[in-house]
Amino acid sequence: MLRVEGLRVAYGKIVALDGVSLGVGERELVAVIGANGAGKSSLLSALMGLVEPRGGAISFRGREITRFPSWERVRLGIALVPEGGRIFPDLSVEQNLRLGGYTIGRGEELSENLELVFSLFPVLKERLGQRAGTLSGGERQMLAIGRALMASPRLLLVDEVSMGLMPKLIPEILGTLVRLREERGMSVLLAEQNAREALQVVDRGYVLKNGRIALEGTAAELRENAEVKAAYLGL
Amino acid sequence: MTLGYLLTVGTFTGIFMILTLSLNILTGYAKQVSLGHAAFFGIGAYAAAILATKAGLSFWAALPCVVVITTVVGVFLGLPSLRVSHDFLVLSTIGLNFIVGAVFRYFPFFGGSMGIVNIPSPTFFGRPLGTVGYFGLTLVFVVLAVLTSLYFSRTWGRLAMEAAGEDETAAKAMGINVAKFKIYAFAISSAYAGIAGALWAHYVGSVFPENFGFDRSIDILAMLVLGGLGTIRGAIFGAFLLQVLPEALRVIQDYRMLISGAVLAIMMVFQPMGLLGKGSILHVGFQRAWKAVRYGFGRAPGN
Numbered sequence: 001m002l003r004v005e006g007l008r009v010a011y012g013k014i015v016a017l018d019g020v021s022l023g024v025g026e027r028e029l030v031a032v033i034g035a036n037g038a039g040k041s042s043l044l045s046a047l048m049g050l051v052e053p054r055g056g057a058i059s060f061r062g063r064e065i066t067r068f069p070s071w072e073r074v075r076l077g078i079a080l081v082p083e084g085g086r087i088f089p090d091l092s093v094e095q096n097l098r099l100g101g102y103t104i105g106r107g108e109e110l111s112e113n114l115e116l117v118f119s120l121f122p123v124l125k126e127r128l129g130q131r132a133g134t135l136s137g138g139e140r141q142m143l144a145i146g147r148a149l150m151a152s153p154r155l156l157l158v159d160e161v162s163m164g165l166m167p168k169l170i171p172e173i174l175g176t177l178v179r180l181r182e183e184r185g186m187s188v189l190l191a192e193q194n195a196r197e198a199l200q201v202v203d204r205g206y207v208l209k210n211g212r213i214a215l216e217g218t219a220a221e222l223r224e225n226a227e228v229k230a231a232y233l234g235l
Numbered sequence: 236m237t238l239g240y241l242l243t244v245g246t247f248t249g250i251f252m253i254l255t256l257s258l259n260i261l262t263g264y265a266k267q268v269s270l271g272h273a274a275f276f277g278i279g280a281y282a283a284a285i286l287a288t289k290a291g292l293s294f295w296a297a298l299p300c301v302v303v304i305t306t307v308v309g310v311f312l313g314l315p316s317l318r319v320s321h322d323f324l325v326l327s328t329i330g331l332n333f334i335v336g337a338v339f340r341y342f343p344f345f346g347g348s349m350g351i352v353n354i355p356s357p358t359f360f361g362r363p364l365g366t367v368g369y370f371g372l373t374l375v376f377v378v379l380a381v382l383t384s385l386y387f388s389r390t391w392g393r394l395a396m397e398a399a400g401e402d403e404t405a406a407k408a409m410g411i412n413v414a415k416f417k418i419y420a421f422a423i424s425s426a427y428a429g430i431a432g433a434l435w436a437h438y439v440g441s442v443f444p445e446n447f448g449f450d451r452s453i454d455i456l457a458m459l460v461l462g463g464l465g466t467i468r469g470a471i472f473g474a475f476l477l478q479v480l481p482e483a484l485r486v487i488q489d490y491r492m493l494i495s496g497a498v499l500a501i502m503m504v505f506q507p508m509g510l511l512g513k514g515s516i517l518h519v520g521f522q523r524a525w526k527a528v529r530y531g532f533g534r535a536p537g538n
Contacts, residue, residue: 048408074410086405088398099398102391103410151410 001026001187002047002155007056009042009211016042018211019056024155024187029177031190031198031219033232034208040191041083043208044157047189048080049073061154074103077154081161085144089133093124096132096143100150109152116184117146120176138169145176155187156180162194170194174201195232199223207232242370246438248478249373250431255459255470256380257427262456263465264384264393265420266400267316268325271332272455274312275425277447279305279432281339284351284442294357294437301433302426309425310418317414332449339444350443354436373434377471380427384467387423392416450492457495460502463512472511 002024009017017039024030034040045051047058049070058066060076068076079100087096097117101110118125121142127135132143141161148156158177162170178201180186192198199205205222207215215225222228258272282304286297312331316324339345346352357364357372364372387393399406399413406413436442458477463469477495481487487494508515 050404050407069412070407071410071412074408080408082405082408086402086408088401088405090401091394091397095394095398099394099406099409099411102395105391147409 001028001061002189003057003059004043004047005057005059007043007046007058008054009039009046009051010054011051016211017046017053020208020211020213021056022206022213022216024189027181027185027187028204029181029188029190029202031192031195031202031205032208033192033195033198033205033222033228035193035231038208039211040193040208041159042211044080044082044159044189044191047073047157048078071103074151074153077152078157079148079151079153079155080157081141081144081148081159083159084163085140087132087135087140087143087147089131091132092128093130093132093135093143094128096147097124097150100147103151110150113150113152117149120149120179121146137164138166138173141165141169141173145173149180153186155189158188158190160191160193162192162197170197171200174198177201195222195228196234199233239366242366244479244482246366246370246373246434248475249370249377250434250438251455251458251474251478252377252471253373253380253427253431253434254455255462255474256377256384256467257424257431258455258459259465259467259470260384260387260427261420261424262459263470264387265396265417265424267313267417267420268321269328269424270325270449270452270456271328271330271335272424272428273447273449273451274328274332274335275305275309275428276432276435276451276455277335277339277442277444278308278425279429280436280442280447281345281351281432282429283433283436284354285345287354287437288351294355294433298430298433301429305429305432306422306426309421309428312425313418313421316417316421329449329452332447332452336444336448339447345444346442348444350441352441354440354442356440357437369438376427376430376434380430381467381471383423383427384470387420388467392419396420450495453492453499454495457498460507460509461498463509463515463518464507466509466512469509469511473509476510 004020004022007017007020020043032040032043042051046053049068053066057064060078065073097114101113104110123139124142124146127139135143161173165173174197177188181188190198190202199219199222202219204218206213207228254272254276258269261267261269279301282301283297286292286300315327319327340348359368395406395411396416399411403413458473459470461476462473481491502509506515510517512518
């Protein structure tokens with residue numbers, strides 16, 4: 001479904017991604033694991049069209065989208081849960097969700113998506129009229145995921161969803177992503193520092209190191225890999 | 236105090252209401268702070284003046300041309316807003332104001348510092364519009380500006396721009412075409428500023444470069460900030476207050492710039508949302524009073 005070939009991203013002279021190739025299949029959960037500054041966020045930003053790549057190609061569902069603007073990618077079915085959620089704090093929870101469904105506009109699909117979000121995160125329904133800035137950290141992350149789901153994505157890009165979350169909430173949020181795959185047939189690309197939790201739920205994974213793919217394999221292979229164990233699992 | 240005098244004050248107030256409403260679309264809704272709004276006002280006024288005196292067009296024939304010209308110029312001048320960030324946009328709008336002023340002053344085509352005079356007063360079916368008619372005409376455009384603002388504030392544009400104002404990257408990731416809305420806002424805003432300019436030019440009968448200087452931009456912004464940025468009621472109330480008060484109290488007239496500057500500074504510190512803005516003291520007070528009237532004193536909902 002998603003195919004990335006030799007992607008290069010640089011900010012001035014600083015190279016963030018140096019020829020990254022990876023793929024995400026239909027109904028697949030894939031993790032990109034890496035330390036801070038390894039290039040995870042640059043990768044997701046480039047996939048979303050928020051930074052312009054210096055080279056390489058991105059194709060999505062058979063279409064080359066490397067130079068597409070963000071709004072066209074959202075229309076094609078890519079949605080991003082940005083690092084730290086980046087909800088709109090001064091807008092209400094409802095307005096945040098509506099903005100997520102911006103490309104859908106009004107109508108049935110919007111209310112269906114709203115129902116889906118409420119079924120996944122019932123707490124958001126209670127907070128609908130509240131300013132998003134008053135939500136707790138966990139609720140913000142839920143809102144950020146809910147907001148991305150409003151666009152009816154086929155592929156969900158999730159950036160560091162575990163960051164700043166209470167440890168006990170992490171499996172819950174990751175479990176939601178698994179549910180989305182099972183129930184909605186979505187594909188998920190998960191950028192995570194927290195390799196231990198991520199490798200519990202995904203099918204495959206890539207290890208990103210200094211802007212390059214250092215390793216790839218199934219979740220089980222990566223969990224057993226000596227280097228991953230030492231560097232990311234703390235074993 | 237004659238009726239004619241009151242209508243004249245009313246007409247000028249109306250022109251400034253159109254200006255504050257148009258600035259509100261750009262700065263209040265689209266979050267693009269402009270300190271050069273008088274430039275758009277001036278371009279409208281000069282376009283109307285030149286079309287009337289040099290091309291011999293009537294007010295009615297010239298008005299659509301003025302709208303087209305100011306819209307195109309607005310879009311063109313809005314383009315830098317796509318590239319530069321907030322603070323730089325403010326600076327570039329100031330620069331724009333000075334450039335436009337200099338063009339008016341130094342190019343003979345625009346009359347130089349002698350300005351353009353003898354702009355005819357509009358006629359309506361062959362008869363001069365008169366003070367009453369002109370006031371009515373201004374009022375029509377105030378209402379149109381209010382309706383346009385209402386429309387803009389209820390479309391996706393408003394919410395999209397508010398989101399983009401808070402976090403442009405996140406807004407882009409939602410699929411919001413931020414650039415498109417910025418350009419819309421610039422286009423609508425400068426079109427209305429242009430209409431205000433045409434109304435001004437034909438009412439006063441002459442235009443001079445100093446009518447549309449940087450201090451005028453400050454005036455317009457002060458009105459909007461005083462009333463309440465991001466609200467229609469605030470734009471109207473602010474223009475009313477800062478336009479009518481100096482008329483009523485002549486002393487204030489001499490200290491106009493001082494007052495506009497002080498209003499901006501004081502409001503930013505104590506009531507950044509303006510007198511009637513959302514969450515301001517007066518707004519909250521009115522809401523409480525309204526609730527009290529509706530539900531009876533001491534029986535407010537929740538008690």
